[in-house]
Amino acid sequence: MQLFMQITLIFHEQPKGIGQLPFVLYLKQVIIPIMSKNASPHCAWAKQPYKTILFFVTVCFLLSGYRVSAQSDNFSIASKSFLLPQPQAKGKFTQALSIYYVVPPRIWTLDMVNAPMFNYSAKYSLGKGFNVQGGLSSLIISNRFNFGPFWNHQFGKDYLGIGYQLGFNLGMLNHFGFESTLTGWEQQPSITWGHDFGKTALTVRGDFYYTSSMNVSHGGNKIPYNSGFINGGSITTSFEQRLYKQKTMSLGLKLNYLRYHILAWPALPVNSYRYVFPEFQLGLNL
Amino acid sequence: MKAIVTHTLAILFCFLFTTGCRKNLITIPPGSKDENLVNTQSIPGSTMKKMEGIYTLTAGSNELGEQFVCKVSRYKVSFFSNKEGIFIILKYGKATDGSIQFSGFWRYSEKKDQGNIQFAITAANGATDLLNGIVNNLKITGVNGSSMQLQYLRKFSDKALSKDFMIMAHHGVQTTSDPPFAENSLLNVLNDEDYGCRGLEFDVRLTKDNVPICVHDATIDTRLTLKGPLSGAWDQYNFSLISSYVTLIDGQKVPSVEQVLNAFIDSTNLTYLWLDIKGNKDIFKYLEPVIRKGYARAAAQNRIVHFIAGMPSADVIAEYKKQPSYASLPTLCEQSVELAIENGSKYYAPRFTEGLVLDAAQKAKANGIKVLSWTLNDKNMIRNYLVNGQFDGMISDYPAYVVYDYYTLF
Numbered sequence: 001m002q003l004f005m006q007i008t009l010i011f012h013e014q015p016k017g018i019g020q021l022p023f024v025l026y027l028k029q030v031i032i033p034i035m036s037k038n039a040s041p042h043c044a045w046a047k048q049p050y051k052t053i054l055f056f057v058t059v060c061f062l063l064s065g066y067r068v069s070a071q072s073d074n075f076s077i078a079s080k081s082f083l084l085p086q087p088q089a090k091g092k093f094t095q096a097l098s099i100y101y102v103v104p105p106r107i108w109t110l111d112m113v114n115a116p117m118f119n120y121s122a123k124y125s126l127g128k129g130f131n132v133q134g135g136l137s138s139l140i141i142s143n144r145f146n147f148g149p150f151w152n153h154q155f156g157k158d159y160l161g162i163g164y165q166l167g168f169n170l171g172m173l174n175h176f177g178f179e180s181t182l183t184g185w186e187q188q189p190s191i192t193w194g195h196d197f198g199k200t201a202l203t204v205r206g207d208f209y210y211t212s213s214m215n216v217s218h219g220g221n222k223i224p225y226n227s228g229f230i231n232g233g234s235i236t237t238s239f240e241q242r243l244y245k246q247k248t249m250s251l252g253l254k255l256n257y258l259r260y261h262i263l264a265w266p267a268l269p270v271n272s273y274r275y276v277f278p279e280f281q282l283g284l285n286l
Numbered sequence: 287m288k289a290i291v292t293h294t295l296a297i298l299f300c301f302l303f304t305t306g307c308r309k310n311l312i313t314i315p316p317g318s319k320d321e322n323l324v325n326t327q328s329i330p331g332s333t334m335k336k337m338e339g340i341y342t343l344t345a346g347s348n349e350l351g352e353q354f355v356c357k358v359s360r361y362k363v364s365f366f367s368n369k370e371g372i373f374i375i376l377k378y379g380k381a382t383d384g385s386i387q388f389s390g391f392w393r394y395s396e397k398k399d400q401g402n403i404q405f406a407i408t409a410a411n412g413a414t415d416l417l418n419g420i421v422n423n424l425k426i427t428g429v430n431g432s433s434m435q436l437q438y439l440r441k442f443s444d445k446a447l448s449k450d451f452m453i454m455a456h457h458g459v460q461t462t463s464d465p466p467f468a469e470n471s472l473l474n475v476l477n478d479e480d481y482g483c484r485g486l487e488f489d490v491r492l493t494k495d496n497v498p499i500c501v502h503d504a505t506i507d508t509r510l511t512l513k514g515p516l517s518g519a520w521d522q523y524n525f526s527l528i529s530s531y532v533t534l535i536d537g538q539k540v541p542s543v544e545q546v547l548n549a550f551i552d553s554t555n556l557t558y559l560w561l562d563i564k565g566n567k568d569i570f571k572y573l574e575p576v577i578r579k580g581y582a583r584a585a586a587q588n589r590i591v592h593f594i595a596g597m598p599s600a601d602v603i604a605e606y607k608k609q610p611s612y613a614s615l616p617t618l619c620e621q622s623v624e625l626a627i628e629n630g631s632k633y634y635a636p637r638f639t640e641g642l643v644l645d646a647a648q649k650a651k652a653n654g655i656k657v658l659s660w661t662l663n664d665k666n667m668i669r670n671y672l673v674n675g676q677f678d679g680m681i682s683d684y685p686a687y688v689v690y691d692y693y694t695l696f
Contacts, residue, residue, distance in 0.1 A: 106509060107462050107683075177620075178639040216667075219641015221674065223667050266639065272370065272396045272665065273463070 075199055080248050082121070082285040083203045083238050084194040085152040085161025090127030095120070098250075098283035100137060104264040105275045115139060117263060119283075129153055133163065142262045143170045146188060161192035167209075171265045182265045184214035186231065200241040207234045209258065216265075232258035232274045236281070243284065252281030312536040313398040313464040315375070315391050322387040322404050322429060326379025329386065329417070334358045334378065336419050339441040340694060341365065341426070346433030350374065350392055350403075354436060355693040359479035360555045363388060365436070366482055368694070371395025371461075371665075371686040374403060375480045384409035386416065388426070395684040398464035404430045412438075446696040451484070452558050452679025453688045456661045457502060458486040462683035468510065468534035470500040472541050475549045478556060482689035485558025487596070487660070487681050490543060490573065492566035497525035498543040498573050504564070506532060511540075521566060543573065547580035551589050560618060560635075560658075560681070562596040563605070570595070570609035577615055594618045594633055603629060618658075623650045631655065635681075638662050638671065647676040662688070669695070 078086055082096040098119040121135035126149075134147035148165030167186035174180075187210040194203040209231035216223040238252035256279055259271045341354040351367025354374075358364070365374040376390035386407045393400035405426045407413040412424035424438035458474030459465045460481035467473035470488050478486050489502040503510055505519050512533045516523060529539055541549075543561065550559055563569055577593050584591045596618045597603050603619070606612060606629065618633035619626035623646040626634040634650045635658040636643050647657045660681035662668045668687050671677060672695055682688050 173639075177637045179641055180639045217641075218639050218667075219643060221641040221670070223664070223670050225666060 075242055075246065077199055077201045077240060077242070077248065078196045080242070080246055080285065081194075081196075081201050081203075081240050082123075082248065082283065083192075083205075083240050083250055083252075084196065084201050085150065085159045085192040085203070086194070086196075087129040087152045087154055087159075088125040088131065090125055092125040093122065095122040095286045096250075096283050097286060098252075098281055101280040101282075102256075102261060102263045103278050103280075104261055105277050108264045108271070108275070117142070119281075123150070133165065137262075139263060141171060141173045142265060144168070144262045145170070148188070157196045159192075159194040159196070161190075161194070161205075163190045163192070164188070165190070169214075169262045169265075171262060173266050178266055179219040180266055181217045182215070182262075184225075185212045186210065187212055200239065203236075203238040203240065205236045205238070207236070209233065229259070231260060232256065234258070234279075238281065238283075240283075240285075248285040250281070250283040250285070252283065254279040254281060311464065312468065313400070313466060314536070315393070315466050316400055316402055318377075318389050318391060318402045318404075320377065320389040322381075322406065323377060323379045323389050326381050326387055329378060329380050331358060331360050333417060333419075334363055336421050337363065337416055337424060337438070339421065340439045341436040342439045343434060344425070344437040345435035346428060350434065353439075353694070355482075355690050357482050357689065357693075360553075362390070362480040364480055364482060366686050366690040366693075368690060371684050371690070373481065373686045373689075376403075376405065380413075380417070381406075384413055386413045387429075393461075393466075395461045395686045396463045403428065403432050405432070405434075405436075442693050443696055446693050449696070450678070451692055452656070452658060453482060453484050453685050453692065454558060454560060454658070454679060454681045455481065455483045455486040455685050456681045456683045458488055459683060460685065462663075468536040468538055470502055470510075470541070471534055471536070471538045472545060472549050473536070473538060475546055475556070476553055478685075479554050481685055483556065483685050485556055485560065485592075485679075487560040487562055488543075488546060489562045489564055490569070490595075491520050491564045492569050492572060493523060493525040493528060494521055495524040495526075496568075496572045498569065498576055499525060499528070500541050500543060500546055500561075502564075510534060512537075542576075544576050544579070547576065547593065548583065551580065551584045551587060551591060557590065558592050558594065558679075560594045560596050560633075562598060563602045565599065565602045565605060568605065568608065569602075570606050570612045574609060574612050574615065592616055596620065596635070597629070597631070622646070623653075623655070626650065626655055627653050633658060635660055638667065642671065642675045644676060651676070672696075 078084060082094055100117040100119055102117060117137045117139045119135060119137040123131045123133040125131045129152045130149060132149050137144045144167055146165045146167040148163060150161050150163035152159060152161040165188040167188050169182065169184040169186060171182035188207055190205060190207040192203060192205040194201055210228060211231045212228040214225040234254055234256045236252050236254040238250050240248050240250040243249040257274050257276050259274050335358045338356050338358050341356055343352045350372050351369035353368040354365040356365050363376045363378055372392060372394055374390065374392045376388040378386055378388045381387050388405040390403060391400055392403050406429045407416065407424065407426050416424060421438050426436045428434040455478050457469035458478060459469045460478060474486060488500040490498050491501055493499055501520060506516050512535060514531050514533060516531050525542060532540055534540060550556055580593055594616045597606055598620045613630055617631045618635050619629055619631040620635050623634050633656050638659050650657045656678040658679040658681060659671055659677050661683060662671060662680050663683045665687055669691050672691055680688050
């Protein structure tokens with residue numbers, strides 16, 4: 001709690017511009033060493049406290065920095081948000097770029113290097129609350145394509161979206177002692193709730209993942225997974241606000257409960273049980 | 287004010303998600319009450335060894351599985367189930383009524399669910415026969431709350447027994463999910479045989495005073511150790527300092543290779559110890575006398591053991607070449623069969639991601655080199671590699687899967 005108060009105080013006392021540089025220094029020299037020493041055992045992200053904390057607190061810092069400049073005009077998050085499940089005019093096309101920082105359980109990835117995934121998503125409105133959405137998440141060796149329809153509805157300042165996407169996972173790694181590929185199809189229904197605060201928006205989304213087929217190959221030897229299985233689910237909470245002009249950015253925290261994640265497939269394709277692990281998302285509405 | 291609240295909430299989310307986590311802590315095996323072992327007499331392990339084989343469930347709950355592989359270690363009898371890597375580890379003794387009583391625990395491999403369990407073989411169900419080396423009609427029945435009854439089905443096939451298959455625990459750990467003991471620790475050495483292993487794989491680094499110790503990560507960290515005053519690389523500190531101030535996550539101390547070898551030789555029937563060399567400068571120079579001393583100790587006890595120095599990289603091979611006298615001791619090469627041949631290694635161990643490496647395996651065998659695959663954890667993959675590969679052994683984080691599949695497939 002004391003640490004949280006420290007971060008909060010600094011955050012609000014140094015709200016904008018170049019004056020925030022000491023904040024980052026303070027973060028590096030004081031906060032991160034504290035976190036590093038107090039990290040819980042066996043947390044994957046505790047092994048990289050510098051990267052993780054700097055990444056997210058810097059995001060908060062960015063969000064805070066622009067709160068002053070984003071106040072007195074007719075900007076409306078409902079019309080500019082990418083994540084809100086708002087009904088939009090027929091033919092409207094929107095897109096977003098994101099960075100996903102997945103923190104898989106340490107026992108999945110003992111010797112693996114972790115890195116953020118990049119995501120491109122787009123949606124095209126069909127009118128009457130319907131749209132189709134598609135996207136690609138990639139770490140070069142690990143890729144996930146998804147595509148599918150959504151239906152959205154507005155209740156005053158609240159929005160509800162129900163969707164279904166078909167996902168295709170593709171992993172390929174032929175270096176560092178790996179001669180491995182993974183392919184798999186996944187069904188991904190979801191439900192999203194969003195609230196419009198005027199200039200900011202909060203979105204909560206739940207996803208369910210059913211893996212209908214999967215094939216893994218090592219050195220040409222195929223390991224079949226004959227029957228489909230429930231991979232698990234996730235809940236994502238995202239906060240979205242204006243970044244500049246009419247562009248918005250979002251910060252999302254996703255809690256996964258999965259048997260496998262495409263990011264970690266080279267280490268351990270499918271586990272017998274599900275694990276809880278976080279994923280941090282930073283998005284820019286293009 | 288609204289903005290402050292909003293941003294404070296955002297940071298709170300960050301803080302909670304960054305610092306909160308699912309701790310993968312130790313799950314110590316449950317202490318058993320052993321009421322049925324009171325006043326029992328010990329039975330030689332060599333006698334109990336006769337009961338090794340395949341068992342089937344003939345009555346009672348199938349909650350722990352329906353078919354089992356029975357293995358006997360130096361002091362325990364263990365059963366490995368067809369269901370989700372469940373294993374049962376039991377102490378035993380001969381009761382005054384002529385029965386053989388068992389008491390111990392069961393556990394899942396990949397989750398920490400576990401509990402106590404007790405069995406008995408009555409005289410009528412084959413206890414007397416077993417003590418005389420006959421097992422054909424052996425029935426082992428649950429007591430004190432367990433309704434299971436297991437019937438001896440068959441002994442292990444000659445093929446399974448003739449292969450000298452090396453089932454090894456990765457980092458010595460019997461189950462990586464909520465393991466019973468800290469990895470690379472003496473309790474792994476003392477217990478791995480009960481978990482069906484014929485050997486284990488440990489990691490080796492040097493301390494500042496050049497003592498080879500068993501630890502995986504390059505630095506002292508909270509994955510492996512409890513919070514303490516020391517931090518940074520292991521080779522900054524003398525072994526005595528590490529022993530005094532570093533505690534593994536289950537309360538044990540970081541063992542030296544010498545301590546590991548002594549426990550391995552004196553207290554187990556294990557055969558293979560793969561020492562994965564992490565590449566400190568001149569590490570083979572300091573490892574060699576420890577290994578030679580270990581072999582001498584084993585010879586004095588008529589123990590046949592194999593202490594294998596694993597060479598995972600070109601850097602470690604370069605260190606190995608700096609110590610020519612080490613060439614007479616067994617080594618293992620991970621990189622390629624060609625390098626294994628070139629360096630006189632007795633073992634070649636490709637990562638599972640290279641596949642079955644059938645050509646390389648044949649080449650290795652033609653040169654008298656044994657082939658191991660590492661680290662296989664996926665049930666599908668373990669079975670696939672056992673059936674289709676030509677491996678002489680496997681390393682796994684869940685050796686119970688390998689034990690069941692190996693003895694039932696062959």
